[in-house]
Amino acid sequence: MQKKHTLLLMLLFYGANICAQMNNYKDSATFYFTKSDYNKAIYFGEMSLAENRKKANGIIDTALCVAASDLAFFYVLAEKYQLAEPRFLEALQFAEKVYGKDNYNYAAILNNYGRLKRETGRYSEAEGLIKKAIFITKNKSGKDLEKNLVFENDLGHMYLSMGNYNGAEIQFLNVLDARKKMMNDKGDDYAINLNNLAVCYNYMGNFSESERIFGQVVDLFTTNKGTQHSITATAISNLGIVSISSGNYERADSLLKKSLQIKEKIFGRESDQYALALNSLGKLYSKTENYAEAEQAYLKALEIRKRVYGQSHPNYAVTVGDLGSFYFNSKNYLKSELYLNEAIALTKNNIGEENTAFLNMSYNLANLYRQNGKVITSDSIFIKNASIEKKLLFNSLEFLSEKELLAYIKNKEISVGYPFSLLWNFNSSQLIQTTLNNCLTYKGIAIQNTTALSKQMQQSKDTVLASLWKDYKSGKALLNKTLALPIVKRTVNTDSLTSITNQQEKELLRQSASYRDMKNKLNTTWQDVRNNLTTNEAAVEFVKFNYFSKNQTDTVYYAAMLLRPKDTVPVFIKLFQEKQLKAALKSFAYTASPQNRGSSSIAFTGNKTTNKTTTILYNLLWQPLEPYLKQTKTVYFSPDGLLHQLAFAAISYKKDSLLCDKYKLVQVASIRQVATDKQNKIIPPSSIALFGGINYNSQQTDTAKQTTADPYAYVYQQNRGTTGVDSFAYLPHTLTEIESIKKSMEAKKGKVVFLNGDKATEAAYRNLGGASSPDVVHFATHGFTLPDTSKQKTGIISNTFKVSDNPLLRSGLVLAGGNKGWKGTSQLNEDDGILTALEIAALPLQNTKLAVLSACETGVGELRGSEGVFGLQRAFKIAGVEYVMATLWQVPDKETKEFMTSFYSQWLNGKTLQQSFASTQQIMRKKYPPYYWAGFTLVH
Secondary structure, three states: OOOOOOOOOOOOOOOOHHOOOOOOOHHHHHHHHOOOOOHHHHHHHHHHHHHEEEEEOOOOEHHHHHHHHHHHHHHHHOOOOHHHHHHHHHHHHHHHHHHOOOOOHHHHHHHHHHHHHHOOOOHHHHHHHHHHHHHHOOOOOHHHHHHHHHHHHHHHHHHHOOOOHHHHHHHHHHHHHHHOOOOOOOHHHHHHHHHHHHHHHHHOOEEEEEHOOOOOOOOHHHHOOOOOOHHHHHHHHHHHHHHHHHOOOOHHHHHHHHHHHHHHHHOOOOOHHHHHHHHHHHHHHHHHOOHHHHHHHHHHHHHHHHHHHHOOOOHHHHHHHHHHHHHHHOHHHHHHHHHHHHHHHHHHHHHEEEEOEEEEEEEEHHHHHHOOOHHHHHHHHHHHHHHHHHHHHHHHHHOHHHHHHHHHHHHOOOHHHHHHHHHHHHHHHHHHHHHHHHHHOOOHHHHHHHHHHHHHHHOOOOOOHHHHHHHHHHHHHHHHHHOOOOHHHHOOOOOHHHHHHHHHHHHHHHHHOOHHHHHHHHHOOOOHHOOOOOOOOOEEEEEEEEOOOEEEEEEEEEEEEEEOOOOOEEEEEEEEHHHHHHHHOOOOOOOOOOOEOOOOOOOOOOOOHHHHHHHHHHHHHHHHOOHOOOOOOOEEEEEEHHHHOHHHHHHHEEEOOOOHHHHHHOHHHHHHHHOOOOOOOOOOOEEEEEEEEEEEOOOOOOOOOOOOOOOOHHOOOOOOOOOOHHHHHOHHHHHHHHHHHHHHHHHHHHHEEEEOOOOOOHHHHOOOOOOOOEEEEEOOOOEEEEOOOOOOOOOOOOOOOOOOOOOOOOOEEEEHHHHHHHHOOOOOOOOEEEEHHHHHOOOOOOOOOOOEEEOOOOOOOOOOOHEEEOOOOHHEEEEEEEEEEOOOOOOOOHHHHHHHHHHHHHHHHOOOOHHHHHHHHHHHHHHOOOHOOOOOOEOO
């Protein structure tokens, strides 16, 4: 939980261009400035100022103003801040008389004075000065416009210092865009702005993007300035720091040592730049448990910063905090407490509490107190931090793309998950309340944010937003289809397109209104959940976490937090280690029969082993809950981790009895839905789209006229490859399944879109999107969910689904002509017949209440922390569908048809969606072993 501190690269503006007349002293000062020898630049700058005072003879002129301004700036670069301030004040007085207050030269001095304020921790004053400079020059053009970008960039720095990452990113992107339009994307200014954006992404936890951009910055500065320039050294250091975050310690070591050498040569061993380099090395050594060298680096950096800044400056506070965290990690708790308390006080005084630096130090201090038995003090810190985390998260929702939000959440896994370890060892009533509230906020938050954006865009009447949304969806569609092509056949740069669509998504978030309804749901507390439980109901939030002792371990535990109507606090229940669950699942026998709806054929092995396994699962998972469920009949539960792969209904309860015989089990994405969506009982549908009886060898190319232009067709420039031998067989019962549903729907006067044979195409599916999407979309076909083998791929691959690193490309449904797509032999300008989860997520289905995925393994996928399963279920939820019925294993063709016929019969005859699903399970339960029916899940 250490603070990921990053060096901020200063834009070196030199005011010498104000005056065309330069004396020898000034020329010498300029020469040494360009060589980054700031002490010599100061010497000649002082001589220049003295000579200009003498020449002016009491009359303020341009040369005198320039000399004072330049010297002030040299003082800042050399970290002689006390000497800089009076020179800036003097330069401003001179500039006002020489130029007036509405002049660029006056604005330049204001901006550089603002830098001084920022460097000395006076952020509010700095912001005011920089904004004044921008206001003066905001309507300028030509060269003055380019100079104005310097001020805009510095305002971005200001926002970074204040923890306003949204504001900082906007500033940096705007400056970069302006420089590109001016055809200035190779120079130093552009490289500096690019670096600043990378710094911002590093703060936001988007390490992959930050690392990519830092690499570009190093290349640009190495070309423009050479390897021994200060600005190159800073860029190299930044790349080294982000390499620590990404776990590339060997590269980080090489880069940081190289930067240290350059900075020592340029700035000397008593400069803050040298101290920053030492501090960065201290982080690396601490991370790699090289504690002796880490301590030496930190202490030396602290000594230098103390001499340079004194003991109240933000930079000094950074090293104090890093040293406190280091001592905690190296188990020197006495020194750790001393340094952490000092750093927390300084950080709070300098930039407040609502920032990552304050939080990370506070978490370490809370952990330290817990180790020393100060449980109440420790818990109070965690509870306070949870409130701060929530504010920062809600702020982030309005400008982080889905990709960035997922990275942000992953970066918070330790701080959010750590309290579970505390509760495992000491059950605190206050801490469990805060911890459960955290779960209610974080669980599935990224998918909620993405869904909320899509919903708002569909309903928006804003023409500007509509245009942005159209461009974004078009770009996203092109990207999705391009990613499905073999790399050798791609005609579009996917990295560039990914970056463009990412920024388009962020712009939509910034310009659209806040998601009031979604945020209200995320403000749901455990009391709200409890208050919506009726007699004989309970709610269980399952959690998975890495166990902490004094440090994080590799041991993964599962626990449950349970609520009943009369509980005054949630109940925390210890369950098991993940390795126990994995061992039980190895003998789980619910696999596929020869004629199934999946991508492989594995014989069903029978019930003997299965019954034993489900008994073990009961002992691990449910038996610990039983003492708290004596009066309970209905259980709302939200799984986590590997529990997403379990069919809870099929777990043994007692001899010849299953869990679904004892309880009505209702699976939810998070138990917060008990408070927000419990009353949402879906009534029988009036419209349905049915896909089944599909011809996997060909597709109809003239399917019904597109309601919108097909954004995919032009992507296919070449045929796919010829490798791949597996194929999908026709499923006869899928046709009788959808024919039965069609007959039932038509008897109730429902609208039916019937798509079978070669008409069940991807194009036909895309025609369903929009505000008039059907109440239900039903797929009776083959489905697939593939493991991640992307790191093992070699040679030319024709089936990109099998080797993609994106889980939404490794899961999908097979439609007409899918065998050609699966083998890589699709024809020019035709869909490949493989409807991936990535493509599903891109189509808005805001009017669709239920997606039925009557195929194999449509409910499984890659597990990603609090976001759950990345696969078909997630894709349909992103598309706007309320409920998804999916499968956990490879289901048999014939019995699946029977399950679906029974389900629709009950639903269309008046029962609610939930009642129809539970009733169908009971009907099938009486006729078949769980394998034939328990694999279906209904998730809201």
